[in-house]
Ligand SMILES: O=P(O)(O)OC[C@H]1O[C@H](OP(=O)(O)OP(=O)(O)O)[C@H](O)[C@@H]1O
Ligand code: HPA
């Protein structure tokens with residue numbers, strides 16, 4: 001699949017599975033009796049977080065509900081446009097709910113810092129973040145994140161939900177993209 005486009009496998013399927021189980025156990029400790037004001041509400045950030053969100057929900061030993069929000073700042077580029085747009089808002093009110101934002105990656109930090117600010121104004125009972133990946137060298141805006149799966153080098157990655165121009169999301173692992181694909 002995608003022969004020649006992937007320069008290297010950075011994180012294997014098995015590593016993703018093990019890390020998801022580890023994160024789920026850590027998250028469950030934070031909500032020992034589930035969330036008191038109704039089930040924990042997972043807010044997945046489309047589209048990148050879809051695979052992580054569904055795997056995490058199934059690994060969590062506490063009841064959860066799911067909402068999705070779509071925001072976009074990358075389009076078909078490998079760097080953030082700097083402008084975050086809501087493409088799809090939450091369907092439900094989150095006031096009084098325990099909310100866990102589920103992200104695939106924190107790169108510049110722009111998307112998440114914007115999202116935290118936006119969701120905070122809706123008065124959730126608590127608001128935490130779990131991200132599978134983070135690029136510490138690329139982060140421009142520090143974001144308070146409770147759980148991070150992997151810190152990775154500052155390279156453009158694809159797979160397991162992450163795209164380049166909408167491609168490669170369906171890869172089961174996370175890999176680096178050969179620069180020839182985006183003309184680098
Ligand atoms: O920390 P940042 O520099 O803001 O980058 C992180 C965000 O960028 C990607 O989303 P994208 O805008 O590509 O939308 P997508 O998930 O639909 O691919 C990714 O899924 C994160 O949401
Ligand atoms: O490295 C990345 N890959 C894919 N999408 C992204 N969005 C932010 N950073 C990345």
Ligand SMILES: [Mg+2]
Pocket residue numbers: 048074075162163164
């Ligand atoms: Mg994208």
